Amino acid sequence: MKFLTIAKKEVIDISRDRRTMIMMVVVPLLLIPVLLGTVLKITKSMAEKASEKQLKVQIYGQEYAPDLYQAFADMEKVIILDQIPTDSIQSYIQQEFLDVAIHVDSDYKVNIAKNGQAKIRIQFKGTDSFGITKDRINGVLKKFENQIISERMDRLNLKPEVVRAYNINYEDVASRQEKFGKIAGGWFPYVFIIFGFMGAMYPALDLGAGEKERGTLETILSSPASRLDIVLGKFLVVLLAAFLTAFLALGGMAVGIQYIPDIPPEVLIVINGVLNLKTIGLIMTLVLPVAAFFSAMLLGLSIYARSFKEAQSIVAPLNIVIIFPAVIGTLPGMELNAITALIPVLNVSLASKDIIAGVINPVYMAEVYASLFGFAGLAIFWCVKMFNREKTIFRS
């Protein structure tokens, strides 16, 4: 039971380490909601700004289509210009003195009258926010075009069915939860995985390489605690930190989402449905073995390092190794199958996606658990071996 004494001491020790506590509590609980909120707020305000913007429009050949010109002039938040020479249009648009130049062909009226197509050329700068300029101009043109078509139909005594041969009605049987799970579900596990890893990182470095650097390793090695007690005690604390960080990250997201302005209520219902105890509990059962895998691996590497600094440089590239499968899991086409269920980290990402969508296959789920517990076991075994190797423990 000496491992519990070691674990108890390590909990006190790391709970007083500001770096660990910031990474474990402050970042997931505060940073995620703040970042999430800020990003969405900025996106929204930029979109609003773009749609609120006064569009500067010049219509060339307005005399050929006075009614179309009038439709643009009647648009809200539009300034119609008429002074810009044709050869300067491009540079004016580039420098944003002009937003849109509309060119109407001289035979506009003739083509419209004989039920033909009138040519309209539009110049604009496609780098503006969200393509709102294009949408606004397109809106006016579509409305006007529909009006012309309907006049033509009346004139020719035709029904709308003549030009619309199909009456298509899509019925999507996927529930909102399923759609949300498949599209956004991948990002939830991405957050747990990254935070689980980051939460384990500092305690693992501190409890392994940090102990070596401070010279306290000899103190504990010469105590009656066995090597297994030492590894187990330290491992449990790193695991606790990893698990708590992942859990708090989830909490941070759940809280953050509630404060995001203007989420459609039906989407919020789906999100809250997803964030229920059963789903979270099921996901956490996946986080536990993956956190155990990270913890044992990081602790083993940390004890191998001579110093905290060396441990950091060994562990830093692992971030990419972890992020890569987690990101792959968020890709739309990636699905949980007999093979992907065996790949650690990726399997957590994919399984969580299916859990959130409510379509998890129990056979694959069992495979995921087997793989995760297997890898966690191997990592723990390796970590114990590292602690038992004289060359590692006294590497200098």
Add this chain to the structure above:
Amino acid sequence: MIQVQNLTKDFSLNKKQRRELGEEYKDSKTLRAVDDISFECRPGKIFGLLGPNGAGKTTTLRMIATMLIPTSGSICVSGSDSVSDGQKVREKIGFMTGQTALYDRLTPTEMVKYIADLHGMDKTTFQKRKNKLFDVLDMHSFADRRIARLSTGMKQKTSIARTIIHDPPVMVFDEPTSGLDVMTSRAIMDLIRSCREEGKTVIFSTHRMGEVNQVCDDIAIIYKGRFFYNDTLDQFKEEMTQPTFEDEFIYRVGEA
């Protein structure tokens, strides 16, 4: 009592280490850090293990403390074998090095309690022993302050308290005064003397001849892993051909 019989320790060498060690180790797969040494440390006596840096002192002491496993030979600490009964050995020893080896974020009380808990001390015994030690070392005023905020002297006192909290019959000191100022070194030397007075078995490694003269009863001189002197300090003094301890030590190392 510590009994060491034909103790040998080899460390395997990788390519880089072989290159760094030069011609002598070019084709050698191992480095012999301790080579067939035998000695005995008696209760109530201080055994000084002398030698220059890299002579094999720390390796020997780490084997006694069960941190390293001997390649061959045996170590018996108060009746327990260091390989087959490592935990029993660790229960009987107090191990101290030159570094204070403390946890900065704990307080002296917590630090000492941690070691006591690892030794399975019950609450009452711990409280009594802790109070006694904190009285003797005058530690009460900073007992609940974080170790990181303590002065070097306070840290050293904490280190002493954590080494002897479980009242071990055997004390292992690995260059305990290296890097310390005169005042703190003296506190350590006093501790070593008091251990002898309490009848403990003390083994103490150093390369400072002055310290040997101050406290040791028996001495062994180790160089390149081998003993080339192992007897009482008085005998050593009698056999001296050089004017000072330091000269004699350098002379003997040179002869070896």
